[in-house]
Amino acid sequence: MNAIHETYPIQPNYIFLKKIAKNMIPLIGLNSTFANRWGRFFLTTFGIEYKERFVAMLRGFPQNEDFLCKFRKQSSTALLAMLLLKMSTFEAESFKRKTAELIDAQSVLLKNGIQVPGHLNEDRVFWCYPIVVPDKVLCLEMLAQRGVDAYMGATQVDVVDSPVGYSYDYPYETCLLYTS
DSSP states (O other): OHHHHHTSOBOOHHHHHHHHHHHHHHHHHHHOHHHHHHHHHHHHHTTOOHHHHHHHHHOSSOTTSOHHHHHSSBOOHHHHHHHHHHHHTOOHHHHHHHHHHHHHHHHHHHHTTOBOTTTTOSOOOOSOOOOBOSOHHHHHHHHHHTTOOOOGGGOOOOOOOOOTTOOOOOOHHHHHHTOO
8 A cells, every 4th residue: 555655646735735725714714703703794795605605615525526636645745744743742631531521512412302423433533423403494593593603515424325236225314314
């Protein structure tokens, strides 16, 4: 595998910089109450569908792109330097504490009748998971009434078809989780 990887071209540093720059504006806007409130007001006033645009900007795997070509590259020096910095400052105890808090929060959701896919997995260190509700549209309306700006089309989680030759059929309920 390493021999194959070494044949791939090295991704230029400017691609890493471009990704950082592309994500900074939405992240600053989302993390600033002032920018978020007035930005949404401005965009809504001019009829701009901001949710779809922001989600498209932040997608890890943009739709309609051959993303495998993007992965068939060796990492840039800038990306590796950032990864080294992050790994050298990683605090395992803090991570464990935050994971325990997330598991407690999921338990509260479960006790209140909200289905949390993956809650039976013992190794729950994921940070993003779908929330399943009986009526998606009603849920979005209720969240909006409470001031939460939610969006239904943000997930890239999907059912992966069984490999050719396997006879496994996903349960109907599983397929329903991924319909809009």
